Amino acid sequence: MEEPQAWVPSDPRSRPSHDQVVAGLKGIDEGGPELVQLLTPEGERTTDHRFDAYSADVGAEELKALYRDMVLVRRADREGNALQRQGELGIWVPLLGQEAAQVGSGRALRSQDMAFPSYREHGVAWCRGIDPTELLGIFRGTDHGAWDSAATGFHPYTIVIGNQCLNATGYAMGQRFESKVGDPDTGEATICYFGDGATSQGDVHEGFVWAAAYDAPLVFFCQNNQWAISVPLSRQTRVPLYQRARGYGFPGVRVDGNDVLACLAVTRWALEECRTGNGPVLIEAFTYRMDSHTTSDDATRYRLADEVELWKLKDPIERVRVHLVRSLGVSQDFFDGVEAESEALAVRLREYCRAMPSPGPERMFSEVYAEPSPQVEAQREEYLAYHASFDGEA
Amino acid sequence: MATRTMAKALNDGLRAAMERDPKVLVMGEDVGRLGGVFRITDGLQKDFGEQRVLDTPLSESGIIGAAVGLAVRGFRPVCEIQFDGFVFPGYDQIVSQLAKLRYRTQGRVPMPVVVRIPFGGGIGAVEHHSESPESLFAHVAGLKVVACSNAADAHAMIQQAILSDDPVIFFEPKRRYWEKGEVGDDLAAAPPLHSSRVVRPGSSITVATYGPMVTTCLDAATAAVDDGHDIEVIDLRTLSPLDLGPVADSVRRTGRLVVVSEAPGESSVSAEVAARVQQECFFSLEAPVLRVTGFDTPYPPSRLEDDFLPDLDRVLDAVDRSMAW
Ligand SMILES: Cc1ncc(C[n+]2csc(CCOP(=O)(O)OP(=O)(O)O)c2C)c(N)n1
Secondary structure: OOOOOOOOOOOOOOOOOOOHHHHHHHOOOOOOOOEEEEOOOOEEEEEOOOOHHOOOOHHHHHHHHHHHHHHHHHHHHHHHHHHHOOOOOOOOOOOOOOOHHHHHHHHHHHOOOEOOOOOOOHHHHOOOOOOOOHHHHHHHHHOOOOOHHHHOOOOOOOOOOHOOOOOOOHHHHHHHHHHOOOOOOOOOEEEEEEHHHHHHHHHHHHHHHHHHHHHOOEEEEEEEEEEEOOHHHOOOOOOOHHHHHHHHOOOOOEEEEEOHHHHHHHHHHHHHHHHHOOEEEEEEEEEOOOOOOOOOHHHHHHHOOOHHHHEEEEEEHHHHHHHHOOOOOOOHHHHHHHHHHHHHHEEEEHHHHOOOOOHHHHHHHOOOOOOOOOOHHHHHHHHHHHOOOOOOOO | EEEEEEEHHHHHHHHHHHHHOOOOEEEEEOOOOOOOOOOOOHHHHHHHHHEEEEEEEOOOHHHHHHHHHHHHHOEEEEOOOHHHOOOOHHHHHHHOOOOHHHHHHHOOOOOOOOEEEOOOOOOOOOOOOOOOHHHHHHHHOOOOEEEEEOOOHHHHHHHHHHHHOEHHHHHHHHHHHEEEEEEEOOOHHHOOOOOOOEEOOOEEEEEEEEEOOHHHHHHHHHHHHOOOOOEEEEEEEEOOOOOHHHHHHHHHHHHEEEEEEEHHHOHHHHHHHHHHHHHHHHHHOOOEEEEEEEEEOOOHHHHHHHHHHHHHHHHHHHHHHHHHO
């Protein structure tokens, strides 16, 4: 792995102006010269000597599988959005545009690995075998995330920005303390997802420090989607985010977050570094949030339609489709099949959502403590009796 | 007097404070271009510029910590914390620095910082968006903790908080943002920031509450008339230091008190009110002080918040129990 060239201003007067920094940071067109890309927006497969070995096995079948993942994940996401508009969900956090970053990194994980997501990682959840129906409870308000995180290797969603980075660090330290690190095949690793905005939080910096101090087998996976609600990347950093890693003493790589192949390869490499004891690693997936921040947000208040139009040209799904058709001669039947499958998934999601029962009030008092608290137990008894006193009333 | 929503009243109050004093800054996540996720700061950046209305990096410790430094330099920062559950990354700065600098420096360094926090439930949100952490701040000496409950108070109290040389943790009941009320523009005519107030006089029982529960208790008082109960409702407004005077006066007349809040009851503002009233009004009490609060559980998924949050029926039930004593 070559160390990326760090930006070191030689003479303070030659420093870029704030506007230049912003322009460079955004490098909105291409993500800058260090961007790792294996499939261009035009659908052409390219090479990168550092990461070719990590994508060499990806042939037509594997690419079709990645395509299918992304289409299904996008369809589930759009259905989540629609269900919110129909009043079935209180809120939805769309991942539109980030399918490649999530599916590419998610498919690089092995069963022995652990993922600590933020709240937009529906595509990673999919790769961890979590059915999209299991995500609905959080957004419908029936639970706080009901999947089994130990069985799936997928920690609960974390809504408080950056918090999970330290938890992921601790988990990865545990993997090392239990000597689960060292073997490129059976070694364990952890991956932690967060956004560009999160990089301003103390917890994320502390996570970097701790992970480095304990050589934790941890991949910090930053999805730089350019915006933290209304705040652009330039308000969070003056240097490209992947370069921050250097200051903490571990490698950082910027990958084209809309290129599923590159995300897969780079994440496989990073996980292997961790498995063999060379962690931590920072990956900055350079991507874009195509929809609003959440269904409660109105992105037209702060960003230009032009920017969105530009990123449409770099759609993560479209470039794989083009490659499958033009270079690998995949027939229309395949695409029709995936389309039908995605429609069926949407129908299943919709029906499941509408039929979801609300929890009863007893749920409020359950599992507050491992050892029952007499106070909470008393409140449960009292409230359930009070609740029952309304039974039979209109 | 004009009728405005609480959100607009806060916006107008901030604007008036910024016009009055060029040292007043508004800072927080998304407060500029977006006008805040609740639009409380809408239009301020457009009119006052990016140096007075700062869209900050995403870091609460940074927001509060930088505000402390700006205050040392003579500014009067008004920080917005986006939601109640996100104040904790900044809690260290609040407790360790903001609350203690005046004391530590024997008054040489005042801390005119306001931290605005939309708080409480009832809006159907996901985790960390519906909490009532006020007691955690009320327990910290050196902070002033207030909660507004209606548009008129919001308008006056935010200006008074900004004028104060002490750090003020300013709680805004987010589910009441869109409720309208008459708002006057004469700040001198407004009651002092640190005062409790009788918002509905009554003779048979006292209900003391604050923030989002004031409306609920007023509704309960209206409903209770049919049962022959004349409830006096007191809006505490200032949670720390507590202005117990009006509550004690009221309890001496009615002999009964119910304290209502959304926050869990254990070690809370409601517990403090109950303890102080039994201490000061022991011989006037006809019944034990009762409390109606959120349960001692983390905030539940939103489909359960109607069960978690005290409602009119639970307030009336407590009133009945007290009256029946
Ligand atoms: C500690 C904290 N502060 C504020 C928020 C409110 N908030 C939710 S998402 C968000 C922006 C996050 O941006 P980024 O980290 O870039 O992730 P993205 O949503 O773009 O994936 C903010 C400010 C929060 N959830 N947690």
